[in-house]
Structures are given as structure tokens and as C-alpha cells.
Amino acid sequence: MFQIYCPYCEELREEEEFHPKGQAHIVRPANPEACSDEEWGDYLFFRDNPRGIHHELWVHAVGCRKFFNVTRHTVSYAILETYKIGEQPSVTAEPAVSESTTSTDDVRQGVRA
Numbered sequence: 001m002f003q004i005y006c007p008y009c010e011e012l013r014e015e016e017e018f019h020p021k022g023q024a025h026i027v028r029p030a031n032p033e034a035c036s037d038e039e040w041g042d043y044l045f046f047r048d049n050p051r052g053i054h055h056e057l058w059v060h061a062v063g064c065r066k067f068f069n070v071t072r073h074t075v076s077y078a079i080l081e082t083y084k085i086g087e088q089p090s091v092t093a094e095p096a097v098s099e100s101t102t103s104t105d106d107v108r109q110g111v112r113a
Ligand SMILES: [Zn+2]
Pocket: 006, 007, 008, 009, 010, 060, 063, 064, 065, 066
């Protein structure tokens, strides 16, 4: 069991009070009518799944009920920072590790391209 810092309550709370809601910083296309099917499908369905730094949307469900962002390392599960909606992360993606550039990454990139 661990604790997460809520940037709105400004205190550490038990993780059971929070729920992850997926990738953060997904921008809705300004003009959906002008999107191709591929662009709209990418916005709706495709999310990053990095091995390393990931910015996620969480909600303090059993607390202030506000949404905020979390920067988390997907391998160690370490939460590196939390910040309010509208703010930018101070921890950004780390350089790619050579072992992560495998053929499966190339295949996934090829599918989306
Ligand atoms: Zn809160």
C-alpha cells in the first residue's frame, strides 16, 4: 500500500482513494469534421503504452473528486510527480533504452503508420 499526493487537497492520501483514467494530455481535434477516419480513430482508440515514463489522468474519487495528472514509471510503478489539470509535467520522457527498440516496436509503429 502506498500514498499519492493530491495536488488539490495538497496532502498525501491512501492509493485506494484514487482511480487511474488513462493517458493524460490527449487533445481533441479542433475540427472533427475535417479529420480523416484514421486521425479520428487514432484520437478515440490509440493510446501510448511506453516502457518508462508515462503521463496519466487520475481522479481523487473518494476525496475531492477532482481530476489531476500523474507522471509514473511503468516498470517500477514509481509516481514521480502529480500536477493539476492545465499544468505541464516537469518530468518528461527519458531517452529510449536500447533494449526497448525491438522488432515488436517496429511492427506496432508500422501498424499505426
Ligand atoms: Zn483531492
